[in-house]
Amino acid sequence: MPIELIREKYAGAINTVEIGKSSSPNALKIGGQTGLPFLFDEGKMPNAPIIAYEILDCPPDDWPENLKESYGRVVKNPAKWAKACVDNFGAQLLCVRLESMHPDKGRRNVEASIATLKAILSLSAVPMIVLGTGDDERDNEIMPRVSQALKGENCLLGVATQNNYKTLAATCLADGHSIIADSPIDINIAKQVNILISDMGYDAKRIVMHPTTTSLGYGMEYVYSIMERGRLAAFIGDRMLAMPFIVFVGDEAWKTKEAKEFGKVQGINWEITTAVSLIQAGADIIVMRHPDAAKSVKRYIDWMMGKQ
Amino acid sequence: MAFSGLDIYKLLPKTNCKDCGFATCLAMAIALAQKKISLEKCPHISAEAKEALASASEPPIKLVTIGAGNSKLEIGNETVMYRHEQKFYHPTVIGFLIEDSMDEESLGKAVAGIKALKFERVGQQIGADLICIKNSSGYRNKFLTAVRIAEAMSDLAIALYSSDDQSTLEAIEICKERRPLIICGEEKSQEAFIKLAAENNLPLGLTCAGIEEAALATAKAKAGGVNEIVINLQEATPSKRIQDYTYMRRLALKKNFRPLGYPIIAFTENPDPGLELAEAVSYMAKYAGIVIMKNTDKEYVYPLLVARQDLFQDPQKPAQVEPKVYEIGKVTKDSPVLITTNFSITYFTVASEVESSKVPSYIVCCDAEGMSVLTAWAADKFTAGTITDILKRCGIEKMVSHRKLIIPGYVAVLSGKLEEASGWxxxxxxxxxxxxxxxLKNWNT
Known part of the structure; x- marks a missing residue:
């Protein structure tokens, strides 16, 4: 009995964003899909979701032991840490959080942090996401300097928020970086930040959205549904929501007591489950922390993409 | 999917005979669509039209009940593709596979392991729902032994998975009171299983190679008198499965396509435990009514159960934490006291920052019906009165020797009234x- 299927064919597509020097063989593309995740009979998914390994520009002081031990001694040296992610775990993308410059974390000077970034770049040839400290005032001081130092590397820099986007957008525009637009689990604000940034003359097609990340068991479903809503709106033609999504799964999952206090295996699975759920909702870049969780999710993506 | 007045009109005799009391058939059809009158008003309606209209009032995805008493499970009857459209109604049943090729001792251990998967989280009991016994050995006596052990040792719902109807019939006798789901493993045994399910009034699982085969099989089962059906699709890849699950849900909801309007049962395939977890989460998110896992390690099952709580949370009802005092770190009589609302995300965000500060503190959550701080303030749920009330009731006044309260900056306006009302x-x-x-780092008593 031939069944007449209902295929959802959308007019809109998600923007394709490139990260890394386009001359480099390691440059990456994300986004570009024309349908919901892994529904290959209905839409295209030209670029698989990609995992970014999260590292810091200083040794982590508040990472749980179960997480830290997975990297061993290299966490003391960010450049070696980055290299271990690439060489030992196959990282294709790094996410460096500039924690050391935070006013509460020692307020390291920007030259020292830039030197760390350069050292990472010289040891690892993969594309890079760079996140500020999260303190608006400090980020507006440091990010223009960081951006300039990375000029030509085509990084993804973050984060721009509704109340603090101008400095970062201007500097990304000047130095040719892509930008992360952050919003607090609110589809309207997500759209608003994208509009504000593009109103500054910044190409909307270079924006990657962070809809906020929440961990499994701590409101994950809010992000899941915001992402689904955003995606569906983009597919039916809302160009100001047609940006790929980035989610910071490792950071959120490893804050929970379920990940920290009930043994390493459960912690890893907490990170895997959060990642997989958000991939099913449409995540394009998944920033992760535990290499075992990242490896499992990478294999999952390959399997879903038909590469395994 | 409800019929429109025009859809109904097409099924009426279109004679405008007025026997129903309406001037035209169209007028009657519109009244029917608005559910103002019943179909019996029309004395000339054909049997086919009657059946079509009656079935249109049924839910697009059949509600299926497995188990009885405390182990009763309900799946199906879903109404939307995406949870934000309304909500997902019936949480995916999470079951575990037991293969009867094991010896008795291992069977006992396996059942005990499944039984032990019980947890409490945010006031809800979560755990394994079902044991699926598969006749992998091919032997009848081994199958019956496994069913006997599962039935005797646990009170969970049971699914019987076999290709042999005689073995299944004897297995049903063992656990009939449990109202088991019987799953037919092969297409060639379908007819015998349809008979078995109809005679015993049990839900039936049909294993099919694809959705077209599934539509044929459910039509046969329905004709054979089986009402409650679940579909077990055998697919080459997990992405193909998710694609077909999506097609099935969409056809049922958007076209009221009956032959696929049944819940789905998904068996995990990946032998790697991390990938099996990922696979199970994916099937749960994308429309499986039942997921059957192999691995019973709690470090894998617990995250899956929590993911189910998250995805099946009603989007209209915010997740809440219990309104009470929470201790973060090694608190003393001099520790700071912060107040916030009982919206779970608000609380978790505050708690996580307090923890990072490494300053042991108390957080008091005020019952604000799960609203965030500003929303609750605007809705009069987070006021001098409600805060004073929780401060008196929660016991914090005995836990600290000071009377200093930290309130969220957004509700600074409450300060004066709150000091007056509470004495803090x-x-x-x-x-x-x-x-x-x-x-907190700069806070001192």
Whole structure:
């Protein structure tokens, strides 16, 4: 009995964003899909979701032991840490959080942090996401300097928020970086930040959205549904929501007591489950922390993409 | 999917005979669509039209009940593709596979392991729902032994998975009171299983190679008198499965396509435990009514159960934490006291920042019906009155020797009234949780 299927064919597509020097063989593309995740009979998914390994520009002081031990001694040296992610775990993308410059974390000077970034770049040839400290005032001081130092590397820099986007957008525009637009689990604000940034003359097609990340068991479903809503709106033609999504799964999952206090295996699975759920909702870049969780999710993506 | 007046009109005799009391058939059809009158008003309606209209009032995805008493499970009857459209109604049943090729001792251990998967989280009991016994050995006696052990040792719902109807019939006798789901493993045994399910009034699982085969099989089962059906699709890849699950849900909801309007049962395939977990989460998110896992390690099952709580949370009803005092770190009589609402995300955000500050503190959650700080304030749920009330009731006044309360910066306006009502000295904290670390580090009694 031939069944007449209902295929959802959308007019809109998600923007394709490139990260890394386009001359480099390691440059990456994300986004570009024309349908919901892994529904290959209905839409295209030209670029698989990609995992970014999260590292810091200083040794982590508040990472749980179960997480830290997975990297061993290299966490003391960010450049070696980055290299271990690439060489030992196959990282294709790094996410460096500039924690050391935070006013509460020692307020390291920007030259020292830039030197760390350069050292990472010289040891690892993969594309890079760079996140500020999260303190608006400090980020507006440091990010223009960081951006300039990375000029030509085509990084993804973050984060721009509704109340603090101008400095970062201007500097990304000047130095040719892509930008992360952050919003607090609110589809309207997500759209608003994208509009504000593009109103500054910044190409909307270079924006990657962070809809906020929440961990499994701590409101994950809010992000899941915001992402689904955003995606569906983009597919039916809302160009100001047609940006790929980035989610910071490792950071959120490893804050929970379920990940920290009930043994390493459960912690890893907490990170895997959060990642997989958000991939099913449409995540394009998944920033992760535990290499075992990242490896499992990478294999999952390959399997879903038909590469395994 | 409800019929429109015009859809109904097409099924009426279109004679405008007025026997129903309406001037035209169209007028009657519109009244029917609005559910103002019943179909019996029309004395000339054909049997086919009657059946079509009656079935249109049934839910697009059949509600299926497995188990009885405490182990009763309901799946199906879903109404939307995406949870934000309304909600997902019936949480995916999470079951575990037991293969009867094991010896008795291992069977006992396996059942005990499944039984032990019980947890409490945010006031809800979560755990394994079902044991699926598969006749992998091919032997009848081994199958019956496994069913006997599962039935005797646990009170979970049972699914019987076999290709042999005689074995299944004898297995049903063992656990009939449990109202088991019987799953037919092969297409060639379908007819015998349809008979078995109809005679015993049991839900039936049909294993099919694809959705077209599934539509044929359910039509046969329905004709054979089986009402409650679940579909087990055998697919080459997990992405093909998710694609077909999506097609099935969409056809049922958007076209009221009956032959696929049944819940789905998904068996995990990947032998790697991490990937099996990922696979199970994916099937749960994308429309499986039942997921059957192999691995019973709690470090894998617990995250899956929590993911189910999250995805099946009603989007209209915010997740809440219990309104009470929470202790963060090694608190003393001099530790700071912060107040916030009982919206789970608000609380978790505040708690996480307090923890990062490494300043042991008390957080008091006020019952604000799960609203965030500003929303609750605007809705009069987070006021001097409600805060005073929780301060008196929660026991914090005995836990600390001081009377200093930190309130969220957004509700600074409450300070005066709150001091008057509660007798506590109010300090205005940061507006955003991200400011808490700094704030607490500089706090002193």
């Amino acid at each position: 000295t109010v300090s205005v904290g940061p507006r955003e949780a991200s400011g808490i670390i700094n704030y």
